[in-house]
Amino acid sequence: MKLNMIAKVKNIKSVFIFFLCSVFFSCHSDDDQSPPEDPMNGFWLIADKGYIVEITDDKDVVYSVSNAGCVVLNSGFKIEDSGITLSVVNDNELVGITDQSLSNFKLTRLVNLDKRCLPEQLSKTKDPKINFDFFWNIFNDYYAFFELRNVDWSAYENLRDQVTEDNLYTILEELVLKLEDGHVGISDDEKDIDINSGTSILLERLNANLSGDLIIESEDDFDNIMIQKGRIIIQNYLGGSYESDDTETIIWQIINDEIAYVNIFGMAGYGTTINNELTTLNMVLDKMMNDIKMSGVTKLILDIRFNEGGFDKVSSDIASRFTDQQRVVFSKKARLGDGFTEDLNVSLGPKGAFQFTDDIVLLTSPLTASAAEIFTLYLKDLPNVTIVGENTNGVFSDVLEHVLPNGAQIGLSNEIYSDAQGEVYEAIGVGPSTANQVPFLSNDDFLNNKDGGIDKAIEVLNK
Template identity: 55%
Template sequence: MIVHIIKKEIHFRIIKKLCVCFQLLLIVSCQTDDDNPTLPVEDSINGFWFSEELGYILEFTEGNDVVYNINTAGCSIVDDDFELEDFVPSLVSANDLILTTDLNESDFEFTRLSNQNPTCLPDQIADTDDPKVNFDHFWNIFNDYYAFFETRNVDWSQYESLRDQVTTDNFYDILEELVLLLEDGHVSIFDEENGIQIDSGFPKLLETFNMNLSGDFIIENGDDLGDLFGQKATTIVTEYLGGDFEIDERDNILWGLINDTVGYVNVLTMAGYGSDFSNELSTLNDLLDTIMNDISASGVSKLIIDIRFNGGGHDTAALDIVSRFMDQERFLYTKKFRLGNTFTEKRAVSVGPKGDFQFTGDIVLLTSPASISAADLFALCMKDLPYVTIVGENTAGAFSNVLSHTLPNGAEIGLSNEVYEDPQGVIFEAVGIGPDNQENRVPFLSTLDFEEGIDSGINRALELFSN
């Protein structure tokens, strides 16, 4: 669709430099739910459809289909020649459209509009480089949809007056100052035409890593971080796996044996398993079948699952991986969308065992500040299993899918509009998921580890297993 719902991902490829990228999920369809009556799409879909919590209007016509995003300041066109391609919308009534995708566990609900929103009429649509108009849209997009101002201790209202200071020359400088206040790994600004890419959470990530680094190991940019990731990966595969390991053809999951009783699985990403969206999960599950068969055949009784490199991806990919370590179906979390000054109803998510074999022996889950998005979610789902112990550092604490809106100048704005809660109602946004006790708090990247050629997280896991 043009629910430009995205997951920001920090993709790591073994012994290569870190690549920070954005993936736009164009979610516009749904698989038909046999339990719900549907109407013939070709007879009834034309018209305008509005999602209040997302701020999207879809316009289906006999000609070009159009996607708009709206906020209090006005309306912008996201795509004026939108094509359904592989996606098929389903209608549950003449006025209700539900969009789903295998890559997200939640449905997206749209309501038919009798007429186009007045702000999206042709003579009202904002299409301009005027910095003040674009600032109005930027500020209001966050004011209307961002879910975590209070959580992140930012009084957004005090910055509306910056409009008076905005010029063409300082426009992105001012926007950068504002998004960096949020320190949110799912907040971003991307303007390809002008070479602008601003990541709200990245400076904080480097600051966190540098707390345990010194000298030549200090990280100043993404390339430095990628280099250290590569060194860490080399240590793992040589010193702990003895160079004997398996990795899938897309370098997404690495697995092997540390010794006769301890297995190791490194899940590097929650995306990029298939050749396209349509076979993403089927390809992942074929790979998981292979990995779980290898674990079963090895006879190991203990397992280290490493998500310290994992920059996220698709929620449903994370849940499919979680399912291979479930002993029974469990209620794992809820999520809700910001809706004006309140929220939508919570949507509960449960996961049960999947596949022929599930590993439910002793598990140590290794986490780090780079574990973000769907990796955050993976940790949230695993943390309460009675046979799982978390070792490492808190995850990034950025759970929401990224809601993407477009400014009148064409720049893409990403923000967090969803709130995830564990079964006890605890929200880990901006906090992350980490160890329960200080003894299990081990830095992912440290000068000590690099100088001695060790991995303190794996060492701590082995200590726990030996006890």
């Protein structure tokens, strides 16, 4: 069983997807001579991600590499769908820049293609033991949270001896579930396999205050209870109507003379393509912020309890409408060998003609995941912001995707995010003080046709 959250977060907040989209490169021509060699042509290593990118005039290929060997990750790019551009730093270094991610990508030139990726060495096999080797080694090489999640990965390498064609995915699922990480998963369309490490613990959290027919046991149950929850909010708190963007990914309404309500359902899906995502988003934000300004309200509820993630830059652009000064809010680093890359400090500053800096309550839940949790990091230390609800999901890292020799895709957490004080919230999530803890889903709310989180938010704002 797979909840919507698992699919959306895994597919959107992914480093690998940018390289699946395309690589930009320059071509120069002269009527009197042959085109010179493109300076980007060649083999390039992205060490912290385990990728080798081959750029030629005819085609571009991305390889997945680990201590187990090499597999073709993608054999062709679609430039027209690109969300990334490559720039030459020097003869031996490129940098990849994208509007959707907070991180740039460093590519280091290789003189020759890694021997593991030569045609005769490439792995493309359904042999279960070889596929287990690749799975174990990819996690061993790139996963960032074994210690934090209390898993001794080395203890499971000898499971290889037990692997057969029939039990491969059963054994891999056992390993995946030990991590309890919503950004860890395996999918094999050919065998109808879709395993996520975080589903069980998420269900436990969502069902903690539910009983009887309200218990979530399937994706249909999840969808139905989300619809019920949404109806209660719209009818009982928003007066049956609201303003929104074209896709209703963000909605807003004035609750009363003092309080406005904004629900951000996702950190992606505002544009029609990856290239106009942020432009479209900021047009929507301009309208929303103007509506809030013109209403004269002095208090705001920001609801991200339904928000399953998306692009970090979307989170940044939305958060920028709620601060009036530049500040460092968190840092991030990626696993690199036995250590990590240098910390990247991330700042938040104001954008737009108007920033709301009066009292804000931020509503969070176990569904608040990935890029929505980055949004929480942006706002949590602002003096005018109070968090109400439950701890967020605890999956901050971009999803690093690799592929096994049998074609199965795997995703894992490769990055560590720390707040401005150096605290890491992976596996824990960011949450409210004890006094402001309110369950996202509860028997009481559905029985009494109310939303305890919004009620508590109004109470906090009225103090």
